Amino acid sequence: MKFNEIKNLNPQLLKSLNEINFIDMSPIQEKTIPLALKGFDIIGQAETGTGKTGAFGIPILNSLNSDIKNIEHLIITPTRELAKQINDQLLKIGKYLNPKIALILGGVPYEKQVKQLSLKPNILIGTPGRIIDFLKSKRIKLCNIKTFTLDEADELLNMGFKEDIETISSFLPKKRQNFFFTATFDEKTKKLVELIVDNNHKNISVSSGLKTSSNIKQEYILVKEKTKFTSLIKMLQFYQPNSIIIFCRTKRRVDELNEALRKLNFDAIGIHGDIQQKNRTFIMNQFRNNKKKILIATDVVARGIDIEHIEWIINFDLPQEIEYYTHRIGRVGRNGNKGYSLSFVKIDEIEHLKEIERKTKSKIKEIQIPNEEEIYKNWRKTIDQKFNLIIKNFDDENPFYLEEELVNKFSHKEMAIIITHYLLKEKHKYKKINLTPEPSVILKGQAKIRNIKNKINHFYKNNNSKKKLNK
Template sequence: MGQRAVKQSGAPALRTADPETDQSSDQALLAAVLAQASGHRFGEIEVPVTIARALERMGYEVPTEVQARSIPPLRTGADLIGQAQTGTGKTAAFGIPIVEKIDPAAGHVQALVLTPTRELCVQVTDEIARIGQFRNVKTVAIYGGSSMDRQISALRRGAQVVVGTPGRVLDLIRRGELHLDRVHTVILDEADRMLDMGFIVDVETILSRCPRQRQTALFSATMPYAILRICDRFMRRDATHIAVRPELQTVESVRQLLYFVAEQDKVRALLELTEAFGFDRLLVFRHTQIGVDRLAATLKRRGQNVAALHGGLSQRERDRTLADFKAGRIQFLVATNVASRGLDITDLPYVLNYDIPEDADTYVHRIGRTGRMGKEGTAITFVGEWDLDAWEAIRAQVKAPIEEGELRLYGTA
């Protein structure tokens, strides 16, 4: 599972709303906003008894910042623009309000969640299904590379929440199999990734097929102009804005290390650090697909257990590679930014920026693959001779402490 609240031992003290009215008090909503800072439990948010049971079973207790700040306005029906990374608990932040609003007796699509990738689509579907397990909410995942017939059958059986990638969602709309005329809630999850992957035109087309009187929430790690244009065109002027600052998400749980390494020495440096740290699993970032393939091939020639992950691979290849990495059958996973963002890899201990990130946002995205939800992790960055200006710009924006390491290959360790 991906984004979720912090788990703690013991059963959460959940307070439940009147299951007949399914409503929450203003005081409870205010308590939810304050929960993150005050250390209160998830139970400070009054929820219907069926959702309370689900959250208890899932082990949810303390809201993350994005949950504490998003759930109250979403429950009131407000539009919301949220700037937050993956791994911050976004899915539960919009999943709980969605499940509350669903009419389990109605056999039509009531909520739509758009995601950039199949992996994230599956994660979000599973999370919402678990939140809605005691309300009999029917949640369906729709994405390319999988049987369309099975997805159509699921829709025809009366799906109430549809989670999908833009291309497949639009395809099913055009085939007359997916009807959005009674959708009351639309979520755009990781909108900047959908922009990066060329889905924005599809997203705009899908939004134009939804009722004008709806609730829309958009979550994005960055806010480029094209995303702001979508907000302006398709969301209410009084939408609630929240921003979870990246440095607050990494400073405590991720140890950040810097090594100055010439380009021609990076492979040797990686092998030296492998010996020093004893990497069991390491996610390595490169800018391009060609760079990913070249490094993976070089490491393989050196006898390393390595695989590549990028958008040039088929969905089946990507799924198999990711499953092997999660299971520990692959030691090094070399990946591009687009292929790796949104991956939910539990307890990933190490991340390496083999190529320096383009900017501070990308840096935070990358190192956010480790140290998720408070778990400890280590993020290493190689800075070459041509990277100094770019690195200084990143470092100026990342307020967390960054240690400078030394390498034996330069005779300094």
């Protein structure tokens, strides 16, 4: 279904959609928008990258009256990055509707946000903690809210925002339209649904649960903790991907890995939750605008970040929660594009990886790190490229007396050795870098019990026994 087939869609909205080449609706949009325009509450289950922002954003913008000086639409997200991305998307889609949007986020100076509120916005996008701060200080009033949107509701709960959401909803009028979007459903999510949405709601699901996209080639290498960094360098130097996110489990790991890669002249930048918001925005813009090739991150960017040029996802550390594996690698393979994910797995993490395979319905193939001969050939190619670049950019004004002195002093072989050593000095530098070890990710709970049962059953089967563990 195409956007121009939707009844009662504002022509100015359709005009901006055409300009940004939004012609065909995604499945979640096709199922959601017509019902949302009729006023139904929506419970939508879909992963990031499926067009959810348009699914709730277009109905919101379609009902927008920019002449009204009240906040009529409230959107809550788990992270600042996702809030900023929704803001940017709504401004694009609503280009000719003049939406006035305020971003209320933690980590940003209050004065800047107070100034945004003084402009009488129609739409408020924010993270729960800061919104509550503004409600308690009576800087914002939400008594005129027409639509209330929770995006990535399951992640809001995972981050401990349940009470905050309950508090915020207590400030809202009971008569309103609700959009509730989540990637996964569990008992906690269902209870929050009961609190937020009307009984006369519509359930829409285009989610495959934890299933990963068939557009993503998934592989892993078996490593020891102490060889992770050298293995990473070999993979980066050999394959030379242009745009990568490397996921780490902790903030410390992000900082250490970022510093180590930058020492080796890799074009890297790191991001995690302890970095100030203005710096996080700068970091994301650097990566988004191709000014940095490598983004090293915690799971703060595992959801909602839509950057088309990303080629590789590297799980430097496996996530404990399997859903985060799906979200992480979901940064590639979007909008029909092909993507690649590579996981670094320690021997005691194999069972956890097998559980990831099972739950995500994925095939994750083991590969080997390029051998020394392959790396050597690649380095030779790199040397040739660097030599050619030096010759190409040679400045005729360089002092010829120095050139003549070097030629007279050193043989051709000695000169070649000196230059090669200089060009490849990074090769040996990384061997001196040690990261703080991270503990392995191992199976827990029912997954661990199931794995033990499977091993026992496998043992009985291999020993030609009819016994089988049933309990």
